Amino acid sequence: MSGPAVAALPVAAEPAPAAAAGRTNAVSCQNVTVRFVTARRTVTALENVSFTVDRGGFLSLLGPSGCGKSTLLRVVADLIAPSSGAVSVFGMSPQEARRRRSLGFVFQEAALLPWRTALQNVELPIEVGGYAGLRPGDPTPRELLRLVGLDGWEQSYPHELSGGMRQRVSIARALLGGPRLLLMDEPFGALDEITRDRLNEELRRIWHETKTTILFVTHSVYEAMFLGEQVLVMSPNPGRVRDIVPIDLPRDRDLRVRETEPFVRIAARLRAILGRSAS
Amino acid sequence: MTTSDVAPALHYEVAAAEAEYHRLRRREVWRRRMLPVAGIAIALTVWATLVHVLKVPPFVAPSPLLVITTLYAKFGLLMTNLLPTAIEAISGFALGNLTAILIATVFVHKKTMEETFFPIVVIINTIPVVAKAPILVLLLGNGMEPKIAIAALICFFPTLVNMVRGLESVNPRAMELMRVLSASRREVFFKLRLYNSLPYLFSALKISASTSVIGAIVGEWIGSTYGIGALIIQAMYNFDSAMLYATVIVGSIFSVMFFLAISVAERLTVRWQAPEMQ
Numbered sequence: 114m115s116g117p118a119v120a121a122l123p124v125a126a127e128p129a130p131a132a133a134a135g136r137t138n139a140v141s142c143q144n145v146t147v148r149f150v151t152a153r154r155t156v157t158a159l160e161n162v163s164f165t166v167d168r169g170g171f172l173s174l175l176g177p178s179g180c181g182k183s184t185l186l187r188v189v190a191d192l193i194a195p196s197s198g199a200v201s202v203f204g205m206s207p208q209e210a211r212r213r214r215s216l217g218f219v220f221q222e223a224a225l226l227p228w229r230t231a232l233q234n235v236e237l238p239i240e241v242g243g244y245a246g247l248r249p250g251d252p253t254p255r256e257l258l259r260l261v262g263l264d265g266w267e268q269s270y271p272h273e274l275s276g277g278m279r280q281r282v283s284i285a286r287a288l289l290g291g292p293r294l295l296l297m298d299e300p301f302g303a304l305d306e307i308t309r310d311r312l313n314e315e316l317r318r319i320w321h322e323t324k325t326t327i328l329f330v331t332h333s334v335y336e337a338m339f340l341g342e343q344v345l346v347m348s349p350n351p352g353r354v355r356d357i358v359p360i361d362l363p364r365d366r367d368l369r370v371r372e373t374e375p376f377v378r379i380a381a382r383l384r385a386i387l388g389r390s391a392s
Numbered sequence: 393m394t395t396s397d398v399a400p401a402l403h404y405e406v407a408a409a410e411a412e413y414h415r416l417r418r419r420e421v422w423r424r425r426m427l428p429v430a431g432i433a434i435a436l437t438v439w440a441t442l443v444h445v446l447k448v449p450p451f452v453a454p455s456p457l458l459v460i461t462t463l464y465a466k467f468g469l470l471m472t473n474l475l476p477t478a479i480e481a482i483s484g485f486a487l488g489n490l491t492a493i494l495i496a497t498v499f500v501h502k503k504t505m506e507e508t509f510f511p512i513v514v515i516i517n518t519i520p521v522v523a524k525a526p527i528l529v530l531l532l533g534n535g536m537e538p539k540i541a542i543a544a545l546i547c548f549f550p551t552l553v554n555m556v557r558g559l560e561s562v563n564p565r566a567m568e569l570m571r572v573l574s575a576s577r578r579e580v581f582f583k584l585r586l587y588n589s590l591p592y593l594f595s596a597l598k599i600s601a602s603t604s605v606i607g608a609i610v611g612e613w614i615g616s617t618y619g620i621g622a623l624i625i626q627a628m629y630n631f632d633s634a635m636l637y638a639t640v641i642v643g644s645i646f647s648v649m650f651f652l653a654i655s656v657a658e659r660l661t662v663r664w665q666a667p668e669m670q
Contacts, residue, residue, distance in 0.1 A: 192568055211574060218572045224565035228587045228664045241583060242574035270664050 138201070139294055139326035140166040140189055145198035147184055147352075157351035158184045162198070164345055164357060166328065168293075171320055173341030174330045175383065181352025182330045186296050189328065190218050203293060210294070214244065217287030217325075219297040223279035225271040231258060231282045232267040238289045247290060257285035260319060277308035284316075288323060297329045301336070310368055313339055317366065334383050335371060338362070346386045356386050451631035462634040463641065470623070470642045477620040478646060480536055480608035484543020485600055485650075492548045493593070496555035500585065501577065506556070517549040521610050529614050539611030539619070546607035547600035554596035558589025594658040601650040609643060620646075 147159040158181040166172045174182040187193040188200055191207035202210035210216055225234045235254040238244065247253065252260065258267055261281040271279055280300055287295055301309040313336060320327055331337050337344045338360055346355040360379060362370055370376055436456045442448070443455040450458060463470070499506035516524075525542055532538040562584055570580050612621025620643045627636035 187568075190572055192571060211572060214574075216572065218569065220565045220568070222563075222565055224563055224569055226566065226584065226587065228590075228662075237569075237583070238573050241570065241579040242576070244573075272664065 138165045139168045139170060139203060140164075140172075140328065141199075141201045142185070142189070143199045145185070145188060145195045145200060147181070147188060147193060148196045159188070159195075160351040160353050162347075162352065162354050164354060166326060166343075168203075169324050169326055171327045171329070171340060171342045173337035173344045174328065174347060175332065175334065175337040175344050175387070176347030176352075176355075177332060177349055177387070179352075180347040180349040182347050183298050184352065185347075186218075186298050186328060186330050189294075190216055190296050214238070214242070214290050215292055216294040216296055217289075217292035219280075219283050219287045219295065219300045221299040221302050223271070223276075223283040225279055225282055225286075227271050230268050230270055231263060231274065231278075234271070234282055235286045235289055237286060244290070251291050252288070254285070254289060257288050258282070260288070260322070261285045262315065275308075277304050277312060280304065280312065284319070288319070288325070291323070291325075293326060295325045295327045297327065299330050299332070302331070309336070314367060316340060321365075334380055334387070338376065338379055338383065339366065339368070339371060344383060346383060348387075355389070358383060358386070451633055454634035454637055458634045459637045459641070462638040466635065466638060470638060473619055473623045473639075474642055474646060476536065476618050477539075477605070477608050477612065477643070480539040480611065480619070481543050481604040481646075481650070483536075484540045484545075484607055485547050485604040487540060488544030488547030488604070489551045489597060489600055491544070492551035492596075493555055496552055496559060496589075497581070499552075499556050500559040501581075513549065513552065516545070521546060521607060525610055525614050528611070534615060538614075539608050539616070539621075542611040543604040543607035546603045550599050550603075551593065551596040554592040555589055558592030559585045561592075562588050590662050594654070594662060597654050598651060598658070601654045602647045605643060605647045605650065 142165070143163050145159055145162045146157070149156045149158055162181075162185060164172075174185060176182050184193060188195050189202060189207055191211040200207050203215055205213070205215070225231075226237065229237070232254055235257055239247065239254075255267065258264065261284050263278060263281050263285070266274065266278065271282070274282065284300070287297075301312050304312065316327075316329075317340060319325075327340075329337070329340055331340075341360055344358045344360060346358065347353065348355045358379065362373075362375060362379075440456050443453060454462075499510070521542060524545060525538070528538040528541045528545075532541055559581075566584055567580070570584060575583070608619070609621040609624070612619035613625055616622040620639055623639045624636060624643075627633070627639055
C-alpha cells in the first residue's frame with residue numbers, strides 16, 4: 114500500500130493534499146495483486162491489476178462472477194488490503210481517503226438498517242466515525258432523498274419500501290457528505306430489468322449533477338456501457354484486466370442510445386473481449 | 393343506460409359487499425376468541441364430572457368448584473405468599489438477564505473470553521435446577537437471596553446464548569458500511585449490534601419470564617416458610633388438594649401475566665420488521 118498508515122486522523126473536510134501523481138487521477142492502481150490464503154490453498158483473486166480513473170470519470174468494471182471485480186472495489190475502499198501493488202485515491206492511501214470520507218460505497222443489497230426510517234438511514238454517515246458535520250452547501254439528507262426521487266418517503270421503514278426504493282435510499286446515504294468517489298458493487302443486480310433501466314438513467318443524471326467520480330461493478334454488458342465513460346473488462350482465475358474500452362457515446366444519453374449503431378458495435382466488441390477470456 | 397344510472401346501484405352493491413365482509417370478519421374474530429374459552433369450559437366439565445362420578449376423595453384431587461371456592465376464601469393468604477415469589481422472580485429475571493447481556497457484550501468483543509468461559513457456563517447450565525437449589529441455599533442462607541439467585545441462573549443461559557447470536561449475526565454488508573464510515577467499535581455496538589440483537593433478546597426474555605417464576609418456586613421448596621413454593625409444599629403435606637391447585641393456579645396466572653408484559657414491551661420496542669431469523 115502506498116504511504117504509511119495514518120494514525121487516527123481527524124476527519125477533515127479539506128481537499129486532499131494533491132500529490133504529483135494524484136492531481137488528475139481520482140483512483141490509481143498499479144500492479145495490484147490480492148491473494149487469499151486459506152488453510153488448504155492460496156487463491157489469487159487479483160493479479161497485476163493496473164488502471165487509473167480521471168477525476169469526475171465514470172468507470173464500469175465488467176466481468177463474469179469470480180473475476181475479482183468486487184475485490185478490486187474493496188481494495189479501493191480499504192476493506193481489503195492488497196498483497197502487493199500500490200493504490201492511491203486522490204493521491205492518498207485508501208485508508209486516509211476512507212478516514213477523510215472521500216468515498217461512498219453502495220452494496221448489491223441495500224444494507225439499510227431495518228430499525229431506521231429512510232431519512233435516518235441516510236443520516237447514519239454523519240452520526241458515526243467522528244464526522245465533523247456537513248459543509249455549507251452540502252446537500253442535506255432530505256435533499257439527497259429528493260435527488261434520488263424519494264420525496265415523501267422520509268419516514269418509511271425499509272420493509273415498507275420496494276427493492277428499487279431501498280437501493281435509492283442506499284445511494285442517497287452513500288452521497289451524504291459529498292464523497293468525491295462513489296464505489297458501487299452491482300447495486301442494481303438484484304432488481305428487475307424495468308427498475309434497473311430506470312435507475313441506470315437516474316444514476317447518469319446523479320453523476321452529472323454531483324460531478325462525483327464513480328466506479329461501478331456489473332456483469333451486464335449493457336449496463337456497463339450505458340453508464341460508463343470507460344469499461345474495464347476483467348477475466349477470472351486469476352482476476353486480470355483484459356482491456357479498457359472507451360465508450361464513445363453522447364454524454365447526455367437516455368436508454369434509447371442502446372438501439373443506436375455505435376452502441377451495438379461497442380457491445381459486440383466487449384462481448385468479443387469477454388468471450389476470448391472465457392476458457 | 394347512462395353511467396349515472398349505474399353508479400348508485402354499484403355504490404349500493406359495494407357497500408353491501410363491504411358490510412358482508414365486515415360481518416364475516418367480526419364473526420371470525422369472535423369465533424377465534426370463543427373456541428379456547430369453550431375448550432376450557434369442556435375440560436372443566438369433564439374434570440368435575442370425573443371427580444363426581446369416580447367419587448375421588450378431596451385429599452387426592454378436588455373438584456373445580458372446590459378449587460374456585462378455595463381461591464375465593466384464601467385469596468388474602470394466596471396474595472401475601474405471591475408477593476415474595478413475585479419479587480424473587482422479577483429480581484432474578486432482572487439480575488440474570490442483565491448479567492447475561494453484559495457477559496454477551498464482553499464475549500462479542502473479546503473472543504478469548506468466550507472461548508475460555510463459555511464451557512463453564514454450559515456445564516453450570518446442565519446442572520438441573522433442583523440440584524442447584526440446595527447448593528445456593530447453603531451458600532446464601534434462607535432468605536430471598538438464594539431464590540433470586542436460582543431465578544437468575546435459570547434466566548441467564550438462554551439470554552446469553554441468544555444475545556451473543558443477536559450481537560454477532562449482523563449483516564456483513566452493514567459491517568463493511570460501518571468500516572467505510574470509519575465507525576468506532578462503540579458506534580458499531582450501539583448503532584448496529586444492539587438493535588440487531590433486540591429481536592433475539594426478546595425471544596429469550598419471553599422464555600425467562602416464565603422460567604424465572606419456576607426458579608423462585610423451586611427455591612422456595614427448600615426450607616422456606618413463605619411464598620408460592622412453600623404453600624405448595626404445605627398444601628401437599630396437609631393433603632389439602634384444593635389449596636394445592638389454587639396455589640398452582642395463582643402461580644401460573646402470575647407467569648402468564650409476566651410473559652404478556654414482556655410481549656407488550658417487545659411490541660413497543662421492536663417496531664420494525666424483524667430480519668429473517670433462522
